[in-house]
Amino acid sequence: MRGAPPDRSVLLLLPALLILALIFLLPLLWFFVRTLLVEIEPAKLPALFASVLSSRPMRIALVTTLWISLVVTAVTLMLGYPLAYYLASRSGIRFSLVIFCVIVPYFTSIIVRTYAWMVLLGRNGVVNQLLLGAGLVARPLPLLYNLLGVVIGMTYVLLPYMVLTLYAAMKGIDPSLLRAARGLGAGRFYAFRRVYLPLSLHGIVSGSLIVLIVSIGFFITPALMGGAGDVTVAMLVERAIEILIDWPSAAIMSLVLLAATLVLYALYGRLTDVRAMLEA
Amino acid sequence: MLTARAGGAIEMRRLTKIYGAERVVDGFEARIAAGEFFSLLGPSGSGKTTTLMMVAGFAAIDEGELIVDGRDLSAVPPEKRGFGMVFQSYAIFPHLDVFENVAFPLRARGAPKERVKERVRWALDLVQLSHLATRHSRQLSGGQQQRVAIARAIVFEPSIVLMDEPLGALDKNLRYDMQVEIKEIQQRLGMTVIYVTHDQEEAMNLSDRIAILNRGRIEQMGAPRDIYEHPANAFTARFLGEANLLRGTVLEGGAGGTYFRVEGGEVLIARPQDKVEGGLAAQLFVRPEKLALSAPHGEAVQAGRNRLIGRVRRVSFLGSMVRYAVELASGASLMVDAPNLSGGLPPAVGDEVAATWPAADSSIVEADAS
Numbered sequence: 030m031r032g033a034p035p036d037r038s039v040l041l042l043l044p045a046l047l048i049l050a051l052i053f054l055l056p057l058l059w060f061f062v063r064t065l066l067v068e069i070e071p072a073k074l075p076a077l078f079a080s081v082l083s084s085r086p087m088r089i090a091l092v093t094t095l096w097i098s099l100v101v102t103a104v105t106l107m108l109g110y111p112l113a114y115y116l117a118s119r120s121g122i123r124f125s126l127v128i129f130c131v132i133v134p135y136f137t138s139i140i141v142r143t144y145a146w147m148v149l150l151g152r153n154g155v156v157n158q159l160l161l162g163a164g165l166v167a168r169p170l171p172l173l174y175n176l177l178g179v180v181i182g183m184t185y186v187l188l189p190y191m192v193l194t195l196y197a198a199m200k201g202i203d204p205s206l207l208r209a210a211r212g213l214g215a216g217r218f219y220a221f222r223r224v225y226l227p228l229s230l231h232g233i234v235s236g237s238l239i240v241l242i243v244s245i246g247f248f249i250t251p252a253l254m255g256g257a258g259d260v261t262v263a264m265l266v267e268r269a270i271e272i273l274i275d276w277p278s279a280a281i282m283s284l285v286l287l288a289a290t291l292v293l294y295a296l297y298g299r300l301t302d303v304r305a306m307l308e309a
Numbered sequence: 310m311l312t313a314r315a316g317g318a319i320e321m322r323r324l325t326k327i328y329g330a331e332r333v334v335d336g337f338e339a340r341i342a343a344g345e346f347f348s349l350l351g352p353s354g355s356g357k358t359t360t361l362m363m364v365a366g367f368a369a370i371d372e373g374e375l376i377v378d379g380r381d382l383s384a385v386p387p388e389k390r391g392f393g394m395v396f397q398s399y400a401i402f403p404h405l406d407v408f409e410n411v412a413f414p415l416r417a418r419g420a421p422k423e424r425v426k427e428r429v430r431w432a433l434d435l436v437q438l439s440h441l442a443t444r445h446s447r448q449l450s451g452g453q454q455q456r457v458a459i460a461r462a463i464v465f466e467p468s469i470v471l472m473d474e475p476l477g478a479l480d481k482n483l484r485y486d487m488q489v490e491i492k493e494i495q496q497r498l499g500m501t502v503i504y505v506t507h508d509q510e511e512a513m514n515l516s517d518r519i520a521i522l523n524r525g526r527i528e529q530m531g532a533p534r535d536i537y538e539h540p541a542n543a544f545t546a547r548f549l550g551e552a553n554l555l556r557g558t559v560l561e562g563g564a565g566g567t568y569f570r571v572e573g574g575e576v577l578i579a580r581p582q583d584k585v586e587g588g589l590a591a592q593l594f595v596r597p598e599k600l601a602l603s604a605p606h607g608e609a610v611q612a613g614r615n616r617l618i619g620r621v622r623r624v625s626f627l628g629s630m631v632r633y634a635v636e637l638a639s640g641a642s643l644m645v646d647a648p649n650l651s652g653g654l655p656p657a658v659g660d661e662v663a664a665t666w667p668a669a670d671s672s673i674v675e676a677d678a679s
Contacts, residue, residue, distance in 0.1 A: 209400035211387045215417035
């Protein structure tokens, strides 16, 4: 018996794989190998790991990072679900307009967007001016340089990921199923809860994992919009390299971030795989 | 176990649906009795599904009223109308198993657990699916999904069930079997069914009455045999099966029959009809299976029969019957369906033949463009 002819289209992936390997994977490996195995005696490595991981700044940064990521994920989900629902049930000009508004920020630099938010949210920013002018508040609200500012900025940046993932899942729901539910005696809310929500659940899981994964490594927005206490792991890494010039600690902290990301990716892959299997 | 159902009478008063400038359904008027099997039959775009959607509550009624058992439901949301529904492409909930699919209407109505169990078992028994209660929809064949959809529509014992081309996705043999089952269930439960289909045989097999729709209007409404034998117009004649339509002019109407001159010469007789008078340009209608072929020069035409002479142009063997295309001297063509009987020598292409049929089997319909 002869096997199937080799699939030559795999060759099309080669250029991209080569570039990825050369300018991303190799330097990454080189960085970890050099800082952790060459410059340090391997025997001292476990102790170093322990001291970096148990240091107070690292423990606080881990908690902060996780907390910010979870809050941002929850907020994007709450904002993104209705938005995606609207998109999935509309077509024509309304769809185009809303999807345009969702996607355009996606193509703008994060730094530009973050500075734009700083202009809006600052003590003398547009939002506070409006609130003061309208007499709604007596003194400017602290919207910037605290957790609130970070969450606002990150939510804005990450919302498209959530919306597009949810939209894809919702677009796959047969609209006749909702009609069937209504026709069989279910009110709007019951039909949503028993039919639409369960069928969009995998979109919720995927979207949340994607946002969580990206949040964990976020640097610019928390650095610019956060307060003195809002230090994320990514900011610690930057500090270790730029200010303390402590490359081994930076490498260890980076490894922690990388590991957390990979674990979430594995989870994501697992969940989406299961879905594909169920559908087959 | 079976209780006589209270209600199920539907009155559609000039139901109208307007999209833009188009009246997609224009003044649909029908009274459906409790326990009646009523079909909406028509080509795509005729408004049959839109009519059903107005009854179901998924399409707003732009003009007219829907009265069910004396109650005006025109503005009631779909879930409060209390109809059972079977949808095109089944619409089985993919995240629920068979049991939960069938239980859905009961749970949506807040039925207690014990009742849910008992009713679902009853409904699954009725469609012979009890053994598949824990299956998921993707593990079911098309026919099984169809049964789930039917069980789900009847599980809460609605007096009215709406069906939107429920058998459209099934292959032909299965379709006939399912028709028989649907009809049996409908009769056992005494429910009113409004059934949308574009398949004439299906409509005729199932229905007590059929409404034939075309471009948003009812062309004809009546019992299957009546509209098959006596179509009101050329559209119904063609839509409900094969039809011969011969152009000509009415010579004389009357109680003894309608005399009709076919373009090209012969005078034929059709059943007596009201409002058919001499001078009317019209068509004479007769179904192909009413015609019989014989040798052209035999005895004289029997009283009460029509006869046309022509030449066999084509013979199509269709299994249970043989279809002949007979060309007349005038150039018009007659379609003749003869049962596939054994014995005798069937006419062959090129033979001259006489096609005869009882005058009572033909009627006069108005002339149309085609």
